[in-house]
Amino acid sequence: MGDRPGGTNGEFARFNATPSAASAAGDYRNEPRTYGYVVEIDPYGNTASVGTETAALKRTHIGRFRHEGCWPGKVIEGEPVVFYSGHDSRNEYIYKFVSKAKWDPQDANRPGQDYDRLAIGSKYLDEGTLYVARFNADGSGDWLPLTPDATTQNGRPLWQALNLANERDLAGVIINTCDAADFMGATPMDRPEWGTVDPSSGEVYMTLTNNSKRTAEGTAATYTDGGSDIEALGAGYATAPVNAANPRPDNEGGQVIRWREPSPAGTNFEWEVFVFGAAENDPDNFSGLTELNQFASPDGLWYDDRGDGRGILWIETDNGYDNVTDYTNDQVLAVVPGNVSRGPGDKAVIDAADQAQLKRFAVGPNGCEVTGIFATPDKTSLFINIQHPGNWPADPDANVQDATVAIPKSGSVRARAATVVIRKRDGGEIAV
Numbered sequence: 345m346g347d348r349p350g351g352t353n354g355e356f357a358r359f360n361a362t363p364s365a366a367s368a369a370g371d372y373r374n375e376p377r378t379y380g381y382v383v384e385i386d387p388y389g390n391t392a393s394v395g396t397e398t399a400a401l402k403r404t405h406i407g408r409f410r411h412e413g414c415w416p417g418k419v420i421e422g423e424p425v426v427f428y429s430g431h432d433s434r435n436e437y438i439y440k441f442v443s444k445a446k447w448d449p450q451d452a453n454r455p456g457q458d459y460d461r462l463a464i465g466s467k468y469l470d471e472g473t474l475y476v477a478r479f480n481a482d483g484s485g486d487w488l489p490l491t492p493d494a495t496t497q498n499g500r501p502l503w504q505a506l507n508l509a510n511e512r513d514l515a516g517v518i519i520n521t522c523d524a525a526d527f528m529g530a531t532p533m534d535r536p537e538w539g540t541v542d543p544s545s546g547e548v549y550m551t552l553t554n555n556s557k558r559t560a561e562g563t564a565a566t567y568t569d570g571g572s573d574i575e576a577l578g579a580g581y582a583t584a585p586v587n588a589a590n591p592r593p594d595n596e597g598g599q600v601i602r603w604r605e606p607s608p609a610g611t612n613f614e615w616e617v618f619v620f621g622a623a624e625n626d627p628d629n630f631s632g633l634t635e636l637n638q639f640a641s642p643d644g645l646w647y648d649d650r651g652d653g654r655g656i657l658w659i660e661t662d663n664g665y666d667n668v669t670d671y672t673n674d675q676v677l678a679v680v681p682g683n684v685s686r687g688p689g690d691k692a693v694i695d696a697a698d699q700a701q702l703k704r705f706a707v708g709p710n711g712c713e714v715t716g717i718f719a720t721p722d723k724t725s726l727f728i729n730i731q732h733p734g735n736w737p738a739d740p741d742a743n744v745q746d747a748t749v750a751i752p753k754s755g756s757v758r759a760r761a762a763t764v765v766i767r768k769r770d771g772g773e774i775a776v
Contacts, residue, residue: 377519380408382429384469386461401462403469406441407490407521409433412537417608418546419447425468426608430536430550434557435581436522437476437530438550440487442609444471474518475611476530479589485603485613488528490517497529522580532565532584534558534595538645542655542681546604549618549657551642552590553598554665557583560593589615592628596665597621597640618681619659619694619702623667632696637704639677640665644715650723653682656776658705660728662713674714676706676728678776703776706766709733716763723773726766733761 358372365371381402406414409431417426417440425443430436451464475487488494492503493511501511505527508516517524534555541548568582586593589601603615621640622629633639644660659677663669679702684692694702708714708730716729768774 377408380410380521382406382411382414384462384465388461401465403465404515404518405469405472405474407439407474408518409436409439409521413539415539415541415548417541417548418543419449419452420608421449422446423607424472424609427469428539428541428548428550430533430539431522432535432537432553433580434535434555435532435584436536437525438533438536439477439490439521439525440475441469442473442475443468444473474521476525476528477613478529479531479533479587479601479615481588483588483614483616485615487611487613488525488530489611490521490524490528492517494528496527498527500527502527526580531587531589532581534590534598537643540645540647540657542647543649544651544655546608547602547681548604549600549602549645549647551598551600551645551659552595553641553643553662555590555595555598557581558590558593558595559583559585561586589617591617591630592620596667597623597626597628598642600642600645600659616693619679621661621668623665623671626667631694631702632699633702634699635671637677637699637702638668638671639663639675639704640668643713644717646717648719648723654680654775655682657681658717660714660717662715672704672707673710674708674712675704676714676717678703678705680776705776719774723775724767724771726774728764728766730762730764 358375361373361375363371363373368374381404383400384403385400406427406429410433411429412432414427414429417428419425423446425445425447427441428439430438445467451467454464474490476490478486478488480486490502492501492508492513494502496502496505498505502517502524503511503513506516506520506524534552537551537553539548539550563585565581565585566583568580598621600618601615602618603613605613620628620630621642622631622633622638623640624633624635624638639659639661641661641663642659643662644658646658648656648658650656657679659679661674663674679694681692683701684694684698686692706714706728710733712733713731714728715731717727719726766774
């Protein structure tokens with residue numbers, strides 16, 4: 345706020361959350377609670393029945409935390425609709441929301457141009473149950489309900505643990521989603537970012553980018569009071585020991601986790617780590633990566649459905665791990681999960697025998713992050729985004745030249761982000 349605490353017209357006053365009135369109704373102490381939600385828009389623009397005042401809607405039932413995104417699960421007629429999301433912060437959690445309404449396939453393609461698309465979103469997103477994931481050491485998992493009357497790991501009702509008004513205070517749980525997950529005993533994860541779903545099998549993949557606050561087995565977890573050392577909305581674990589799903593201390597490589605559920609509304613699942621990021625010579629290179637496919641900090645993720653077991657999992661990186669950045673820039677990797685060999689428990693995970701399946705597909709320029717990916721329906725054009733090339737860490741005005749980038753004859757350069765389209769020379773389908 346600097347020397348303009350209220351701004352010209354008081355527009356900055358709301359960023360001062362210090363209690364300054366007799367009650368919350370007289371100041372902005374609750375302003376931070378208005379952030380941290382998934383927002384739905386109509387990508388086709390406003391329609392006749394949707395005015396500008398409802399051009400975007402907060403879907404608060406999906407929870408309040410640092411969402412990296414939100415991904416629908418496999419839709420099945422007559423079953424609830426499921427949405428998955430991860431909290432992009434160290435030692436935070438993976439969530440799913442299960443709608444109360446059952447899926448009606450007609451909602452995917454209502455006729456006409458002026459029907460209320462956001463009303464369809466409201467049908468599936470305004471009532472339901474939010475869950476947080478617990479990953480057990482035996483490869484099983486549980487979805488723990490975040491409802492006021494749920495029983496915490498210490499045997500107390502959740503509404504009492506959160507010091508809420510009563511057993512019906514769902515809004516209090518949503519506002520304090522992270523704290524509720526702590527009380528329920530969810531598994532702290534290594535920065536859950538992007539997710540994607542195989543629409544045929546329903547298997548869910550999620551990137552766990554890295555975690556510099558993961559400690560060794562047997563060390564005590566350190567709980568924070570929400571101070572400056574935590575990135576989360578609300579309190580959480582400043583440090584946490586390793587667990588089965590996040591088995592490496594000071595995890596610089598990150599990993600991609602995968603799970604499957606017997607039904608969308610089910611509260612149990614099976615999981616495995618699909619691939620671990622690492623440098624080729626790392627002692628904890630659990631997936632046996634080589635110099636041709638070593639990577640770290642998986643971030644963007646997309647399952648490119650092609651049917652017949654040919655679907656491609658695309659993995660994008662946002663890497664700051666020197667052992668990998670000394671060899672390669674951020675990149676896009678590709679693997680067909682259906683071609684990966686079956687291991688113990690008949691689970692297909694990448695190991696030393698599968699290096700030919702995981703391929704480095706594209707590499708970005710110096711200093712960039714590769715993020716965002718999609719293909720045209722005919723699979724002949726692949727779109728990826730290149731962020732802050734040659735300028736990371738960025739100067740506040742994004743004009744300072746990074747020493748690793750060649751300076752052109754003009755003597756100056758401003759790195760620019762871009763969307764890149766990749767096509768084959770013969771115009772055929774992009775594949776691996």
